[in-house]
Structures are given as structure tokens and as C-alpha cells.
Amino acid sequence: MPRKPNTEARRGEIVRALQSVMAKHGYEKATIQAIAKEAGLAPGLLHYHFSSKQEILVSLVTALADYGQRRFEQIAGTAQSPMERLTAYMEARLGLGDGAAPEVVAAWVMIGAEAVRQAEVREVYQRTIATELELLSALLANCLSEHKRATTGARELAAALLAMMEGAYQLASATNGVMPAGYAAQSALRFAKLSLDATALESGA
Amino acid sequence: MPRKPNTEARRGEIVRALQSVMAKHGYEKATIQAIAKEAGLAPGLLHYHFSSKQEILVSLVTALADYGQRRFEQIAGTAQSPMERLTAYMEARLGLGDGAAPEVVAAWVMIGAEAVRQAEVREVYQRTIATELELLSALLANCLSEHKRATTGARELAAALLAMMEGAYQLASATNGVMPAGYAAQSALRFAKLSLDATALESGA
Amino acid sequence: MPRKPNTEARRGEIVRALQSVMAKHGYEKATIQAIAKEAGLAPGLLHYHFSSKQEILVSLVTALADYGQRRFEQIAGTAQSPMERLTAYMEARLGLGDGAAPEVVAAWVMIGAEAVRQAEVREVYQRTIATELELLSALLANCLSEHKRATTGARELAAALLAMMEGAYQLASATNGVMPAGYAAQSALRFAKLSLDATALESGA
Amino acid sequence: MPRKPNTEARRGEIVRALQSVMAKHGYEKATIQAIAKEAGLAPGLLHYHFSSKQEILVSLVTALADYGQRRFEQIAGTAQSPMERLTAYMEARLGLGDGAAPEVVAAWVMIGAEAVRQAEVREVYQRTIATELELLSALLANCLSEHKRATTGARELAAALLAMMEGAYQLASATNGVMPAGYAAQSALRFAKLSLDATALESGA
DNA sequence: AATGAATGAGTGTTCATTCAT
DNA sequence: GATGAATGAACACTCATTCAT
Numbered sequence: 001m002p003r004k005p006n007t008e009a010r011r012g013e014i015v016r017a018l019q020s021v022m023a024k025h026g027y028e029k030a031t032i033q034a035i036a037k038e039a040g041l042a043p044g045l046l047h048y049h050f051s052s053k054q055e056i057l058v059s060l061v062t063a064l065a066d067y068g069q070r071r072f073e074q075i076a077g078t079a080q081s082p083m084e085r086l087t088a089y090m091e092a093r094l095g096l097g098d099g100a101a102p103e104v105v106a107a108w109v110m111i112g113a114e115a116v117r118q119a120e121v122r123e124v125y126q127r128t129i130a131t132e133l134e135l136l137s138a139l140l141a142n143c144l145s146e147h148k149r150a151t152t153g154a155r156e157l158a159a160a161l162l163a164m165m166e167g168a169y170q171l172a173s174a175t176n177g178v179m180p181a182g183y184a185a186q187s188a189l190r191f192a193k194l195s196l197d198a199t200a201l202e203s204g205a
Numbered sequence: 206m207p208r209k210p211n212t213e214a215r216r217g218e219i220v221r222a223l224q225s226v227m228a229k230h231g232y233e234k235a236t237i238q239a240i241a242k243e244a245g246l247a248p249g250l251l252h253y254h255f256s257s258k259q260e261i262l263v264s265l266v267t268a269l270a271d272y273g274q275r276r277f278e279q280i281a282g283t284a285q286s287p288m289e290r291l292t293a294y295m296e297a298r299l300g301l302g303d304g305a306a307p308e309v310v311a312a313w314v315m316i317g318a319e320a321v322r323q324a325e326v327r328e329v330y331q332r333t334i335a336t337e338l339e340l341l342s343a344l345l346a347n348c349l350s351e352h353k354r355a356t357t358g359a360r361e362l363a364a365a366l367l368a369m370m371e372g373a374y375q376l377a378s379a380t381n382g383v384m385p386a387g388y389a390a391q392s393a394l395r396f397a398k399l400s401l402d403a404t405a406l407e408s409g410a
Numbered sequence: 411m412p413r414k415p416n417t418e419a420r421r422g423e424i425v426r427a428l429q430s431v432m433a434k435h436g437y438e439k440a441t442i443q444a445i446a447k448e449a450g451l452a453p454g455l456l457h458y459h460f461s462s463k464q465e466i467l468v469s470l471v472t473a474l475a476d477y478g479q480r481r482f483e484q485i486a487g488t489a490q491s492p493m494e495r496l497t498a499y500m501e502a503r504l505g506l507g508d509g510a511a512p513e514v515v516a517a518w519v520m521i522g523a524e525a526v527r528q529a530e531v532r533e534v535y536q537r538t539i540a541t542e543l544e545l546l547s548a549l550l551a552n553c554l555s556e557h558k559r560a561t562t563g564a565r566e567l568a569a570a571l572l573a574m575m576e577g578a579y580q581l582a583s584a585t586n587g588v589m590p591a592g593y594a595a596q597s598a599l600r601f602a603k604l605s606l607d608a609t610a611l612e613s614g615a
Numbered sequence: 616m617p618r619k620p621n622t623e624a625r626r627g628e629i630v631r632a633l634q635s636v637m638a639k640h641g642y643e644k645a646t647i648q649a650i651a652k653e654a655g656l657a658p659g660l661l662h663y664h665f666s667s668k669q670e671i672l673v674s675l676v677t678a679l680a681d682y683g684q685r686r687f688e689q690i691a692g693t694a695q696s697p698m699e700r701l702t703a704y705m706e707a708r709l710g711l712g713d714g715a716a717p718e719v720v721a722a723w724v725m726i727g728a729e730a731v732r733q734a735e736v737r738e739v740y741q742r743t744i745a746t747e748l749e750l751l752s753a754l755l756a757n758c759l760s761e762h763k764r765a766t767t768g769a770r771e772l773a774a775a776l777l778a779m780m781e782g783a784y785q786l787a788s789a790t791n792g793v794m795p796a797g798y799a800a801q802s803a804l805r806f807a808k809l810s811l812d813a814t815a816l817e818s819g820a
Numbered sequence: 821a822a823t824g825a826a827t828g829a830g831t832g833t834t835c836a837t838t839c840a841t
Numbered sequence: 842g843a844t845g846a847a848t849g850a851a852c853a854c855t856c857a858t859t860c861a862t
Contacts, residue, residue, distance in 0.1 A: 002823040003862050010825085026322040028233035032853060042827050047854060049825090106321060113318030115379035116311060117231040126380045133383065159385050160392030164365060167372030174320035175331045178338065179364050187365030194399040211842080236835060247844045252837065254842095416821080436732040438643035441856060452823045457858065459821095516731060523728030525789035526721060527641040536790045543793065569795050570802030574775060577782030584730035585741045588748065590774050597775030604809040617844040618841050625846085647832060657848050662833060664846090 010049050013039050015059045023106035027057065027114050058124050061111055064104060065128040068093070072135075082142035086192060089139055093165050094185035102172070109173045112166065133158055143196050150199065157195050164188055215254050218244045220264045228311035232262065232319050263329050266316055269309060270333040273297070276304060277340075287347035291397060294344055298370050299390035307377070314378045317371065338363055348401055355404070362400050366393055420459050423449045425469045433516035437467065437524050468534050471521055474514060475538040478503070482545075492552035496602060499549055503575050504595035512582075519583045522576065543568055553606050560609070567605050571598055625664050628654050630674045638721035642672065642729050673739050676726055679719060680743040683708070687750075697757035701807060704754055708780050709800035717787075724788045727781065748773055755807065764814050772810050779803055 017039035021030040032053060036043040050056045075095075076088040115125035136158040141151040168184040222244035226235040237258060241248040255261045280300075281293040296302070320330035341363040346356040373389040427449035431440040442463060446453040460466045485505075486498040525535035546568040551561040578594040632654035636645040647668060651658040665671045690710075691703040730740035751773040756766040783799040 003825065003860095005824070007825085026318065028231075029322065031851085043853095044828060044855080045826055051854095053853065109321060110318060112375050112379055113231065113315060116314055117234070122379060126383055129376065129380055130383045156385050156388045156392060159388040160369060160396065163372035163376055163384075163389060164369040165372065166375050167368035167370065170317050170371050170375060171334065171368055174317055174327060175334055178331055178335045179368075180361050183361045183364040184368060187361060190400070190403075191365065191396050194403055195395070198399055215842090237837080238835075249837095249839085249845060250843055258836065420821090436643075436728065439732070442858080443856075454824060454858095454860085455822055463857065519731055520728060522785050522789055523641065523725060526724060527644065532789060536793055539786065539790055540793045566795050566798045566802060569798040570779060570806065573782035573786055573794075573799060574779040575782065576785050577778035577780065580727050580781050580785060581744065581778055584727055584737060585744055588741055588745045589778075590771050593771045593774040594778060597771060600810070600813075601775065601806050604813055605805070608809055618839095618846065620845070622846085643831095646830085648830095658832095659834085659849060660847055666833095668832065 007049055010041075010045070011059065012063075014041070014046055014049060014056055015063050018056050018060050019064075019107045020103060022060075022110045023103040026110050054118065054120060057111070057114065057118075057121055060107070061121065061124045061128060064108055064111070065131070067104065068132075082139065082146050086139045086143055087189060089136065090185050090189050090192070094168060094188055096182060096185070105169045106173045109169050112170070129162070133162055136162060140192065140196070143192075144199060149196075153195075153199055157192070161188055161192060164191070212254055215246075215250070216264065217268075219246070219251055219254060219261060220268050222246075223261050223265050224269075224312045225308060227265075227315050228308040231315050259323065259325060262316070262319065262323075262326055265312070266326065266329045266333060269313055269316070270336070272309065273337075287344065287351050291344045291348055292394060294341065295390050295394050295397070299373060299393060301387060301390070310374045311378045314374050317375070334367070338367055341367060345397065345401070348397075349404060354401075358400075358404055362397070362404075366397060369393055369396070417459055420451070420455070421469065422473075424451070424456055424459060424466060425473050427451075428466050428470050429474075429517045430513060432470075432520050433513040436520050464528065464530060467521070467524065467528075467531055470517070471531065471534045471538060474518055474521070475541070477514065478542075492549065492556050496549045496553055497599065499546065500595050500599050500602070504578060504598055506592060506595070515579045516583045519579050522580070539572070543572055546572060550602065550606070553602075554609060559606075563605075563609055567602070567609075571602060574598055574601070622664055625656075625660070626674065629656070629661055629664060629671060630678050633671050633675050634679075634722045635718060637675075637725050638718040641725050669733065669735060672726070672729065672733075672736055675722065676736065676739045676743060679723055679726070680746070682719065683747075697754065697761050701754045701758055702804060704751065705800050705804050705807070709783060709803055711797060711800070720784045721788045724785050727785070744777070748777055751777060755811070758807075758811055759814060764811075768810075768814055772807070776803055776807060779806070 014035065017035045018030055021034050021038050025034070032043050032046055035056070036046055039046075046053075046056070050059070072089055072092040075092045076085050079085045079088045111121065111125060115122040133155070137155045140157055141154040144151045144154060164184070165188065168179075168188075171179050172184075219240065222240045223235055226239050226243050230239070237251055238248050240261070241251055251261070255264070277294055277297040280297045281290050284290045284293045316326065316330060320327040338360070342360045345362055346359040349356045349359060369389070370393065373393075376384050377389075424445065427445045428440055431444050431448050435444070442456050443453050445466070446456055456466070460469070482499055482502040485502045486495050489495045489498050521531065521535060525532040543565070547564045550567055551564040554561045554564060574594070575598065578598075581589050582594075629650065632650045633645055636649050636653050640649070647658050647661055650671070651661055654661075661668075661671070665674070687704055687707040690707045691700050694700045694703045726736065726740060730737040748770070752769045755772055756769040759766045759769060779799070780803065783803075786794050787799075
């Protein structure tokens with residue numbers, strides 16, 4: 001009577017526990033003991049399901065990337081026009097409404113710092129950023145081409161907006177009451193619209 | 206016959222050593238031994254000049270804030286018009302020319318991550334961010350008032366640009382070849398100008 | 411309807427797996443997981459068939475003793491004269507021909523080290539050595555008495571040859587290219603003959 | 616007022632402590648805690664003076680090689696003739712008199728087992744064995760050439776005697792009361808003499 | 821018989837901090 | 842001021858053994 005494997009479920013629990021602990025205390029202080037306690041598991045079990053602490057972190061990065069993807073798709077939902085989809089994207093990434101998850105944001109900021117140090121983390125972090133850049137570029141290009149404008153600058157614009165998003169996460173996690181309330185989603189969208197309009201004017205023959 | 210105190214010089218050496226090591230390996234891996242080696246000093250000496258490792262880190266935050274201040278003032282130099290000063294600021298913060306210091310940027314990103322975790326670091330990090338926000342707000346407000354426009358939105362605009370700067374630091378440190386070359390300074394200035402112009406139009410009676 | 415017990419077969423598989431892993435990585439690094447993997451079994455099963463890891467080791471010692479016994483008997487085969495049987499013994503223990511098993515030798519060396527540390531292993535190891543000493547003593551005594559010589563020194567001679575064999579195993583396992591090729595079987599037999607001859611002369615009245 | 620380095624002294628203490636613990640419990644069970652306790656030092660200090668446990672072991676191998684060298688030279692002392700020096704060598708390696716050190720022997724047996732597993736240990740172990748083989752070859756060759764005999768077989772003879780020595784160490788450490796008392800030094804010398812004489816007869820034209 | 825998850829004590833190693841010199 | 846040894850509490854990871862299924 002063999003036992004049913006439950007590794008996938010356990011791995012999920014462990015990854016979620018890392019997210020929680022890391023959001024509060026950073027990666028180095030997210031010890032195996034602390035993660036295990038958060039997950040309600042014996043410490044040794046973590047190394048049964050993952051071969052190293054870094055592997056848990058890498059799993060978390062991909063889990064957060066998936067989460068972001070789902071959140072966007074859910075909010076984009078019925079959006080039809082390119083502009084509606086762009087707005088949905090900003091809401092999904094920077095909005096303060098339902099589903100805004102400060103823990104996810106803080107964990108992501110910690111991951112960004114680890115990506116500077118650990119090559120393996122950097123690799124998967126970079127892939128996530130690259131994917132995000134593609135997605136945002138495409139959304140912007142759609143807005144441009146809808147009005148028959150040149151899409152040449154879409155990538156630089158996307159890069160700038162992406163940087164703004166990452167910076168907003170960082171500042172939201174590391175400061176209290178310094179930044180104006182709700183500036184991020186609003187400003188990002190404003191920048192996007194101004195740039196799209198300016199592009200329109202510039203490229204207009 | 207007491208020796209000439211050299212504490213200030215020593216403290217400076219130690220802080221610079223922390224910056225170097227931290228840029229490469231992050232704060233947790235910047236051990237007292239590693240910092241001492243980088244500085245060419247005996248490990249025990251670090252705790253003579255600083256009471257804790259965290260105190261070195263706090264000193265580094267203020268040192269980097271001062272460095273940023275000096276770099277701006279130097280580049281701003283003879284700039285006269287508000288717009289020239291704003292351009293000088295962006296160059297100082299995001300420019301790729303002389304004095305662009307990737308080590309400083311990487312160290313600053315690591316500090317940002319520590320600010321999420323350590324209250325004492327967060328405190329001085331927040332002050333630095335707040336000062337920066339004031340500076341950038343003032344530069345933008347000057348541009349606006351030069352043309353007799355309302356300065357109401359200057360702070361939000363400054364916040365968004367600041368976020369973009371921090372995000373650009375993060376992405377520059379944690380990715381290679383993903384972001385378009387030189388997008389940051391260019392885009393930030395473009396956003397600033399578009400926003401200033403738009404403000405002008407909006408607030409125009 | 412009870413299943414057909416396969417415990418004996420399973421125990422054999424497990425013991426053989428320990429031999430393989432131990433030859434490569436030593437006893438301490440021969441983990442239950444590694445043995446199970448080598449045997450193609452689930453880790454938990456090992457503790458169903460054996461009550462402890464040490465018990466597997468003890469089984470291996472007796473298995474190797476049996477193996478050595480069989481190998482000698484097979485090679486001795488049709489040998490009739492005492493000298494032929496002695497030669498067969500040396501071939502079985504030190505020969506490089508068919509059936510020379512480096513894995514067995516390496517495992518035996520590891521067992522020898524464990525015998526120093528673990529009383530229970532030492533006990534069965536000692537018994538094996540004692541049996542071997544008796545066997546070799548008898549072979550030598552037969553050679554002596556065939557020529558009507560005193561057999562007094564047979565035991566000391568056997569002890570010395572046994573030591574040489576064990577040392578040859580050790581050096582074969584722990585060195586590469588240091589020892590002259592094929593020195594062991596040859597030298598042991600030469601020593602035996604010289605000693606037998608010398609005994610003959612000495613005891614000849 | 617800088618502190619005087621005492622690393623060399625401490626390293627010696629630590630290596631001696633490893634020897635003691637290892638003789639009793641083997642290498643794997645010679646934990647850093649156990650070694651530290653034996654040496655009367657704090658566990659952390661061991662990694663201040665050595666970068667790893669393996670490095671302590673490697674130091675022990677060379678220390679034991681030096682010890683053996685000194686013991687031979689001391690016993691050889693005033694020995695003049697080649698045969699006297701050969702006898703001194705056997706006494707130094709296998710004798711039971713003053714200075715016979717069962718702890719050293721047991722530690723050496725444990726080292727032999729580790730040499731099978733750890734490449735770095737094997738390297739230094741092999742060098743020691745090779746040096747020993749050279750020494751013994753030279754001693755035997757001197758005996759042969761003194762009587763104007765061919766020295767061709769000296770190396771094989773040395774190898775066989777070396778194997779006997781290593782095997783005697785193993786059996787002395789892992790068995791009690793099985794092996795005849797004092798067989799080793801006596802038999803080794805006897806083998807050497809018989810072989811030398813036989814060589815003499817064979818090569819005599 | 822068999823499975824594979826679970827446990828928890830133990831390992832080598834790291835490291836901020838202290839302190840005698 | 843300066844040195845480098847010393848401390849001891851972490852840490853990630855390992856592993857024999859147990860146990861529910």
C-alpha cells in the first residue's frame with residue numbers, strides 16, 4: 001500500500017512560507033527554521049522537498065511571475081481596446097485596490113536584491129523582467145498602431161515604465177509616509193498617455 | 206604624548222571598504238573580516254571605530270547621500286536656468302558619462318533592500334529619499350513657476366521620477382542586456398518635459 | 411493468501427548495494443538513501459529487512475567471507491598437492507586474473523576501518539580473520555608435513571602472509587601507480603616458498 | 616601593542632587532538648566539537664586556524680610522515696652497516712619497544728581508509744607511501760650491493776614488505792588476540808633476509 | 821511487503837563581537 | 842590605536858530511523 005506523493009502540495013506550502021518570511025525579514029534572515037515554522041513543518045522536511053534554500057527562492061520567483069500574470073489577465077478580463085488593456089496592466093501592477101498584496105511586493109523587492117548577488121536567481125529574475133518588458137512593449141505598441149502611429153519607441157517607453165514600477169515597489173517597501181499617496185499608478189498611466197500622444201504628434205506627417 | 210587621532214580617516218576607509226564589498230556580495234556576505242581585508246586593516250580595529258556592523262552601514266548611507274549631493278552640485282555647476290538645473294540633476298543621477306559609478310549604484314540597491322528589514326537603516330534611508338524628493342520637487346517647481354504655471358503637481362511628478370530612478374538602479378544592477386541602452390536618463394527627462402508642458406497647458410487659463 | 415516471502419532475496423540485493431556504494435564512498439557516506447537507490451528500492455524498505463544500517467554491514471562482512479571461501483574452493487578445484495592448493499589460495503586472494511574484484515577489495519578495506527571503530531563489526535571481522543588464519547596455517551602446515559618438516563612456525567608465517575594480503579588490498583585501493591605491478595601474489599608466494607624451504611633446512615636434523 | 620601570532624602552536628595542538636580522537640573513533644566521528652574538546656579549545660577556533668576539517672586531516676598525514684621519519688632516524692642512529700640500518704627500520708616501523716605508539720598506528724589506519732575516499736587525502740597519502748617505498752628500496756639495495764649482488768628486485772621486495780607493514784597495522788588495530796604476538800617485525804626481517812640471500816644465490820654466477 | 825513522507829538530532833562552517841596583548 | 846586570537850550562537854544541510862498509508 002504505497003503512500004501517495006504530496007510533494008507538489010508541500011512545495012507550494014514551502015514556497016508560500018518563504019514569501020511570507022522574506023517579505024518581513026529578507027532572504028538571509030529567512031532561515032530554514034523560520035520558513036519551516038511559518039509552514040508548520042519540520043525543518044528537515046524542507047530539504048526533502050527542495051535540494052537547497054536557493055531552490056526554494058528560485059521557485060518563489062517563478063511563482064510570483066505566474067501570480068503577476070494571472071492578476072493581469074484577471075483584471076484585463078473583458079477589456080477590449082488596447083488602452084483599456086494598458087490601463088488594466090497598470091492597475092494590476094501598481095493599483096491599490098482589491099488584491100494589492102504588500103507581502104508580494106516586499107518579497108519581490110527582496111528577490112531583486114538577491115538577483116544582484118546570486119547568479120541563479122539573477123537568471124530567472126532576468127527572464128521575468130524580460131517577459132514583462134515584452135508584455136508592456138506589446139501593450140504600448142498596440143495603443144500606437146491602433147492610431148496608425150510608428151511603434152519604434154515602444155520598447156524604450158516600456159523600459160522606463162517598468163523601471164518606475166520596480167522603483168515604486170522598492171520605495172513602497174522601504175519608506176513610510178514619504179511618497180505621496182497613490183502617485184504610482186496614476187503617474188505611470190499619465191506618462192504613458194503623454195508619451196503615446198507625443199509620439200502621435202511627432203510621427204504625424 | 207598622545208598620537209594624532211586618525212579616527213575620521215579610518216572611519217572613511219572602513220565605510221568605503223563596506224561599499225566595495227557590499228556592491229559585490231550584498232550586506233550579509235559583507236563580513237567584518239571581508240571589509241577589514243578590503244580596507245587593509247585588522248578585523249578587530251573595525252569594532253574600535255564602529256560599535257557595530259550596522260553602524261558602518263548607516264555611515265555608508267549618509268556618505269552616499271553626500272556623494273550624490275556633491276555630484277549634482279558639481280554637474281549643475283554654472284547652470285543658470287531651472288531647466289538646465291533639472292537636466293543636470295538627471296545627468297547626475299542617471300547619466301552614463303564621467304563619474305557614473307556602478308559600484309555606488311549596486312551598493313545603493315543593497316542598501317535599499319536592507320532598509321526594508323532594518324529599522325535603523327530604514328530611518329536614514331527614508332531621510333535621504335525625503336531630501337531627494339524635496340530637491341527634485343523644487344527643481345520641477347522652479348521650472349513651472351518660471352513660466353508662471355501652477356506648481357501643485359510638482360511633488361507627484363517628482364515622486365514618479367524618483368521611483369523611476371530607483372527602479373533603473375535596481376534593473377541596472379540585476380540584469381544584463383535586458384533593458385534598452387541608455388533609456389533611463391533620456392526617458393526621465395522626456396517624461397519631465399512632457400509633464401511640465403502638459404501642466405502648462407492644463408493650468409493655462 | 412500470503413505472498414511468497416522474498417526477504418532473503420531482498421536482503422541479498424541490499425547487501426550487494428551496500429558493497430557497491432561503500433567501495434566508492436565509504437561507510438559513513440553510504441547512506442540509506444544511497445543504498446536504496448543503488449538497489450532500486452524505496453528507502454523505507456531497508457529498515458523492514460534490516461533493523462539498522464550496522465546490521466547490513468555485518469551481513470556484508472559475512473557475505474564477503476563466504477565469497478572469498480567460494481572463490482578459493484573454485485580455484486583450488488582439482489588441485490591435489492598441498493603446494494598446488496597454497497598456490498591456488500594466493501591466486502584467489504591476490505591474483506589479477508578472472509574474478510579479481512576491485513569493488514570487493516575496496517569494500518573490504520572500508521570494512522577493516524569500520525572494524526577498528528565498531529565493536530559489533532570488529533567481532534565478525536575478527537572471526538573472518540581468524541578463520542582465514544586457520545585456513546592459511548593449515549595450507550602451510552600441509553606443505554611442511556608433506557616433506558616431514560616441523561609445522562611449528564606455520565602460524566607465524568600465515569600471520570605474516572595474511573598481513574601482507576591485507577596491506578596489499580589497502581595499498582591497491584588507496585594508491586595509483588605507486589606500487590609495482592603484480593608484486594603481491596608473486597612476492598607472497600615467493601616468501602612462502604623461501605620460508606618453507608628455510609624451515610625445512612632449519613628443522614632438518 | 617599587537618598580539619603575537621600563535622597559529623603554528625595552535626595548529627599543532629589541533630592536529631594532535633585529531634590524531635587522538637581519530638584513533639579512537641575514526642574520521643567521520645572525529646567531529647569538530649570532539650576535536651575541540653580534546654584540544655581544550657572552542658569549536659569556532661578550529662576554523663580560524665584551519666579552513667576545513669579536511670585540511671586538519673591533511674596536516675595530520677604530513678605530521679605522521681614526519682614522525683615516522685624522525686623515529687627511524689633516531690633508532691637508526693649509530694647504525695653503520697646496511698643490514699643494521701634495515702633492522703633499525705623494521706624496529707622503527709613494526710617494533711613493540713619504546714615509542715611504539717598504538718594511537719599513531721590506529722590513526723594511520725583510519726587515514727588509509729580516508730585516502731580511498733578523499734582525493735586530497737589520497738594525494739598526500741600516496742606521496743608518503745611513495746617516499747616510504749623509496750626509502751625501503753634504498754635500504755634493501757644497499758644490503759644487496761654491499762655483497763655485490765644485483766639490486767633489480769629491490770623495489771618489488773620493498774613493496775611486499777611495505778604491504779606487510781600496512782597490513783600489520785590494520786590487523787593490530789582491528790583485532791585482539793587473533794594474530795600471534797610479535798610476529799610482524801620478526802617475520803618482515805626474516806622475509807627480507809631470506810629474499811636477500813636468495814637473490815644472492817640466484818644472481819651469483 | 822512496500823512506499824515515500826516525516827522527524828529531529830547532529831554536522832561542518834560562518835561570523836559579529838570581545839578581549840588580552 | 843592596533844592586532845589577531847578567541848568565543849559561541851547561529852546557519853544550511855545530512856541522515857538513520859520511524860510511520861501512516
